[in-house]
Amino acid sequence: QKEVEQNSGPLSVPEGAIASLNCTYSDRVSQSFFWYRQYSGKSPELIMSIYSNGDKEDGRFTAQLNKASQYVSLLIRDSQPSDSATYLCAVNEYSSASKIIFGSGTRLSIRP
């Protein structure tokens, strides 16, 4: 059973601080990794995708991938109250017929 694991939270972070979200996956052949944000009552929206080991930065967001450790993380700098949401880690195998497997999500709360 291929799995994606996330701490469900809630993770409470003060405004302006760095929020760190973590995810581990079980399938070693996974090649594509995504972070989605989901506000309550809304559908998920893509924040970042990462395919290679190392860091990928986009504005206040940095995704980090370590394939050897089967670990992917998302850092949010200068956290804002509007960042309060559930963050979903998603993993895709290296196959044209593969499906995207989602973690159960981490609830992030930014306190003013």
Added chain:
Amino acid sequence: GAVVSQHPSWVICKSGTSVKIECRSLDFQATTMFWYRQFPKQSLMLMATSNEGSKATYEQGVEKDKFLINHASLTLSTLTVTSAHPEDSSFYICSARDSWTGGRNTEAFFGQGTRLTVV
């Protein structure tokens, strides 16, 4: 990011009737579409994966005769909930993605979701 449009955004129907939900990719060709269901405060549950022109692949425990999926074109997939019952009330979300890009799967983009209430 690419745009996926899902319609309707909410629907209320009577028990025993059928409801059709549409999912369209507006600015790309969606070779693969996914259908999810999400109950309040729970995670996404994948119901089925559909590839254009092929029969959908359903996840274990999902009744294919109750949740009919059609992916007849590269921009449209539909989910029909047949003979709906109150326990089918949920948030249904589609996502779509293009084919390979550079030898790896691309991102999937989500529709707005459809909140179904069966009374």
